[in-house]
Amino acid sequence: MQHTIEVNGIKLYAFHGCLVEEEKIGGHYTVNVSITTDFSASFLSDELVDTVDYVKINQVVRDEMAIRSKLIEHVGFRISERLKNEIKGLIKSSVKVIKHCPPIGGDVDDVAIIIEG
Template structure:
């Protein structure tokens, strides 16, 4: 059986970007995580140890977003690697990193990257 857990709208202030100014002043980001897993054991047990812990997902995202990267692709990959390596029961994951008001010389709400992996 495959089931999905989503942790959406993780709001952060971080310092990612290729420009020196981005590393100094930072900006607003939002991260959405989707985990495909199997709820079968938790259906029966009603125990947190038998499912994916949302707190751990949030912790991984916050820790990786706190490490400066030039590219949001890089930080998104680091998040996906940690989810794969540190969270038991992950069948698939989807990491979406949204950078709000990017400095790209136009009126743009945000840019985003999505990393999907099995």
């Protein structure tokens, strides 16, 4: 069976961007992660070992977002790859990185990328 676990609204302050100002000042980001896996064993066991630990997902996101990248595409890919390597039983994932108030010369709430795999 396939099931989905989502960890949404991981709020972070990070220093991603191509501009020097972004490296110095930083900005607000939100990351949403969706994991497809089989956690049906946890239905009966009620044990964390039989599912995906949300704390692990949150930690992977926080670790990778702390490493500066010019592009949110790059950091999103790194998050996706770590999840593939570190989450036991992962079938597929979706990582959405949202950059709030991007400096793109207009009144824009946010920009986002989604990495699926």
